[in-house]
Amino acid sequence: MDLRYTPEDEKFRAEVRAWFEANVPRKPLQTLEERRAWHRKLYEAGFVGMGWPKEYGGRDARPMEQAIVAEEMARVGAPGTINGLGISICGPTLIAHGTEWQKQRYLKNILTADEIWCQLYSEPNAGSDLASLKTSAVKENGHFVVNGQKVWTSGGMIADLGILLARTDPTVPKHQGISYFVMDMHAPGVDVRPIKQITGSQEFCEVFMTNVKIPAENLIGELGQGWRLAQTTLGFERGGNTLSRATRARGNLNRLIEVAQRVDRNGRPAAEDPAIRRKIGRMLAETEVLRYTGLRILSKLEKGQRPGPESSVDKLYYSEMDKRHQELMQEILGPYGQLEDLPPELALRGENQEGLDGSWAYNFLWARAGTIYAGSSQIQKNIIGERVLGLPREVRADRLSRE
Amino acid sequence: MDFDFSQDQVALRDLAREFLGREAAIPKLRAVVETPEGYDRDVWRRMGELGLQGIPIAEQYGGMGMGMVELALVMEEIGRHAYAGPFFSTVVLAASLIEAAGSEEQKRRWLPKIASGDLTATVAFAERDPAPDVDLLRTTIAGGRVNGEKRFVPHAATADLILVVGEGGTLAALEKGVSGVSVEPVETMDPAQRDATVRFDGAAGEVLPGGRAAVERMLRRAAVAASAEMLGAARRSMQMSVDYSKTREQFGQPIGSFQAVKHMCAEMLDEVEHSYAATYYAAWALDAGAPDADLAASVAKSFVSESARKVCGDAIQVHGGIGFTWEFDLHFFFKRAKHHEVRWGDADYHRERVYQLWTAQQEAEKKELVHA
Numbered sequence: 194m195d196l197r198y199t200p201e202d203e204k205f206r207a208e209v210r211a212w213f214e215a216n217v218p219r220k221p222l223q224t225l226e227e228r229r230a231w232h233r234k235l236y237e238a239g240f241v242g243m244g245w246p247k248e249y250g251g252r253d254a255r256p257m258e259q260a261i262v263a264e265e266m267a268r269v270g271a272p273g274t275i276n277g278l279g280i281s282i283c284g285p286t287l288i289a290h291g292t293e294w295q296k297q298r299y300l301k302n303i304l305t306a307d308e309i310w311c312q313l314y315s316e317p318n319a320g321s322d323l324a325s326l327k328t329s330a331v332k333e334n335g336h337f338v339v340n341g342q343k344v345w346t347s348g349g350m351i352a353d354l355g356i357l358l359a360r361t362d363p364t365v366p367k368h369q370g371i372s373y374f375v376m377d378m379h380a381p382g383v384d385v386r387p388i389k390q391i392t393g394s395q396e397f398c399e400v401f402m403t404n405v406k407i408p409a410e411n412l413i414g415e416l417g418q419g420w421r422l423a424q425t426t427l428g429f430e431r432g433g434n435t436l437s438r439a440t441r442a443r444g445n446l447n448r449l450i451e452v453a454q455r456v457d458r459n460g461r462p463a464a465e466d467p468a469i470r471r472k473i474g475r476m477l478a479e480t481e482v483l484r485y486t487g488l489r490i491l492s493k494l495e496k497g498q499r500p501g502p503e504s505s506v507d508k509l510y511y512s513e514m515d516k517r518h519q520e521l522m523q524e525i526l527g528p529y530g531q532l533e534d535l536p537p538e539l540a541l542r543g544e545n546q547e548g549l550d551g552s553w554a555y556n557f558l559w560a561r562a563g564t565i566y567a568g569s570s571q572i573q574k575n576i577i578g579e580r581v582l583g584l585p586r587e588v589r590a591d592r593l594s595r596e
Numbered sequence: 597m598d599f600d601f602s603q604d605q606v607a608l609r610d611l612a613r614e615f616l617g618r619e620a621a622i623p624k625l626r627a628v629v630e631t632p633e634g635y636d637r638d639v640w641r642r643m644g645e646l647g648l649q650g651i652p653i654a655e656q657y658g659g660m661g662m663g664m665v666e667l668a669l670v671m672e673e674i675g676r677h678a679y680a681g682p683f684f685s686t687v688v689l690a691a692s693l694i695e696a697a698g699s700e701e702q703k704r705r706w707l708p709k710i711a712s713g714d715l716t717a718t719v720a721f722a723e724r725d726p727a728p729d730v731d732l733l734r735t736t737i738a739g740g741r742v743n744g745e746k747r748f749v750p751h752a753a754t755a756d757l758i759l760v761v762g763e764g765g766t767l768a769a770l771e772k773g774v775s776g777v778s779v780e781p782v783e784t785m786d787p788a789q790r791d792a793t794v795r796f797d798g799a800a801g802e803v804l805p806g807g808r809a810a811v812e813r814m815l816r817r818a819a820v821a822a823s824a825e826m827l828g829a830a831r832r833s834m835q836m837s838v839d840y841s842k843t844r845e846q847f848g849q850p851i852g853s854f855q856a857v858k859h860m861c862a863e864m865l866d867e868v869e870h871s872y873a874a875t876y877y878a879a880w881a882l883d884a885g886a887p888d889a890d891l892a893a894s895v896a897k898s899f900v901s902e903s904a905r906k907v908c909g910d911a912i913q914v915h916g917g918i919g920f921t922w923e924f925d926l927h928f929f930f931k932r933a934k935h936h937e938v939r940w941g942d943a944d945y946h947r948e949r950v951y952q953l954w955t956a957q958q959e960a961e962k963k964e965l966v967h968a
Contacts, residue, residue, distance in 0.1 A: 474947030492599035578858035
């Protein structure tokens with residue numbers, strides 16, 4: 194056991210830190226062009242697709258290097274890349290399963306964000322039970338004709354391309370009749386509509402597809418392999434997620450501690466109330482445990498081990514933790530926590546503070562998404578119960594009807 | 597970055613697991629808790645032969661010279677088997693205090709006997725308030741005379757040596773049978789524990805030269821060792837629940853197939869895995885002298901205290917009626933977790949400490965920036 198960073202790690206961290214301190218945007222990025230310009234800057238500095246193989250424009254970076262960059266970005270609240278899904282999911286899927294033509298056509302533009310990607314998976318009636326999706330793709334004269342509706346498509350409004358799961362064979366069991374495509378989001382018949390969320394912002398969309406033609410060369414893998422591809426998508430961007438979440442949470446807690454000295458509760462500054470201090474102490478402790486777990490995951494990745502279904506334990510912990518912490522912050526801040534506009538001494542981001550936008554209220558509302566997206570907490574618990582602990586699967590109506 | 601144990605550490609854990617599984621299995625635990633002493637002296641001596649009591653004791657005093665990580669590995673096994681005996685009091689508390697506060701002669705006199713299993717010892721710390729806070733202590737040690745009342749002293753009735761922590765972290769040792777010491781055992785809900793109230797009425801103690809720093813060190817180590825023991829109890833409870841859920845059938849199917857039960861088991865793993873990370877990070881930080889070692893000890897104790905409570909409690913729920921019976925083994929682990937939950941600082945105590953240590957660390961970092 195040795196949880197220290199090596200001198201080389203520390204040297205790399207110092208370089209990365211200096212770069213971000215010099216380059217992080219001083220104001221929140223407002224427009225798509227500003228975000229694209231920031232992405233380009235990250236790309237040119239070598240911080241985009243670090244884990245991708247060199248032959249496809251990446252750096253084959255070690256998990257440790259990726260973790261350090263992710264932590265340093267979180268430390269200064271640097272905005273992320275504009276093409277997160279492209280880099281973490283779409284690109285790696287193409288690298289693993291795409292044809293040479295597909296790789297040449299798409300990969301470089303993912304890294305440069307000349308083309309922005311989205312993921313067309315969920316449907317109104319296929320959420321946790323994704324394999325029951327109904328969007329159809331029918332082969333006709335060298336192309337596929339797609340009809341259906343997708344929902345919760347993050348970044349759909351700005352995406353140029355999407356990876357699409359669609360049913361190509363309705364006669365076989367549901368997991369076997371799904372195929373995986375690249376779809377041009379600007380093609381005729383694609384209608385993208387933003388969805389206003391409980392935060393008031395519009396990060397996701399619904400996407401309607403009416404007789405959209407997809408060229409046959411945009412099929413990824415074989416017909417009917419879509420489910421397996423979606424399940425086995427191998428990411429190259431690893432190592433830093435848990436640690437950077439912990440770093441971001443630490444930053445927010447440090448700010449909460451400052452603000453708790455200025456907000457009065459029950460006749461004294463909130464930070465002088467033992468009950469409130471314990472709540473903050475609990476959040477600090479749970480956030481430190483997230484950091485320790487991040488180091489544990491990083492130690493595995495550095496040895497070339499891949500986290501399996503136990504990554505469900507990590508997702509369950511951090512998403513539930515964030516929800517719980519946002520509730521506690523609201524308890525501590527009282528009505529101040531609900532305000533959209535706060536004086537700088539009480540705001541989550543003070544005046545002249547670099548980096549990401551965000552408010553106590555926004556973060557509180559956004560935390561509700563964390564335990565739903567990418568497999569809800571209930572689905573994670575099923576995965577943990579069945580694939581990690583080996584508990585028997587439940588009797589499901591869709592399996593009974595198949596038998 | 598390496599969060600894995602070395603081969604030697606794994607071998608040590610396996611040794612402890614194998615020995616306790618054989619010599620201190622639950623049927624034997626049930627027998628020893630019926631005795632007044634509450635533990636098996638023969639098993640204790642053989643643990644000494646294996647070297648378990650000597651783990652944290654320096655080699656020059658007959659120990660193995662190992663660190664907190666190794667001690668935590670063994671404490672986890674002790675929790676997993678709900679081992680009943682004066683290991684925590686002798687090895688975690690007393691040996692740590694003697695090593696850090698004793699004179700060279702005292703160390704030579706006591707530590708080899710602890711390492712060999714020939715001497716048991718305990719530390720009398722808490723008074724009316726069970727908090728692990730030296731400033732709360734009112735027992736006096738003056739001119740070699742000890743006056744005061746100590747509560748919740750583990751295994752005091754059988755201890756060959758009692759170390760007393762007095763006002764301001766002063767220290768004295770009293771050998772068994774010294775006059776002016778009365779030991780009154782108290783019964784707790786956990787039959788595997790042997791706590792006592794100990795009164796000192798002008799008893800002649802042998803002063804240890806060390807003081808507060810040695811006591812603070814012991815308190816940190818106790819918090820981490822207690823976390824490891826609770827982790828072991830929680831892990832065993834989880835394993836029993838998972839095994840039971842696979843075989844117990846209701847409504848024509850194993851209860852583990854029901855999400856209501858499956859999800860409880862999944863939450864147990866969530867708690868256990870994060871308690872594991874917290875415990876061993878803290879143990880490593882103490883060994884490495886990391887700047888956040890104190891913080892990590894309080895993070896671990898606050899986190900694991902509540903996690904283990906939830907896991908061991910939910911285990912009873914998963915088992916239903918059988919889990920509520922004396923004949924079923926679960927209650928030993930449930931009670932073991934409860935024992936340590938409120939000793940050496942409960943979750944709330946350590947949360948306040950986390951808050952204080954954290955804010956002090958932030959202030960120090962800011963000052964450093966200004967000076968740089």
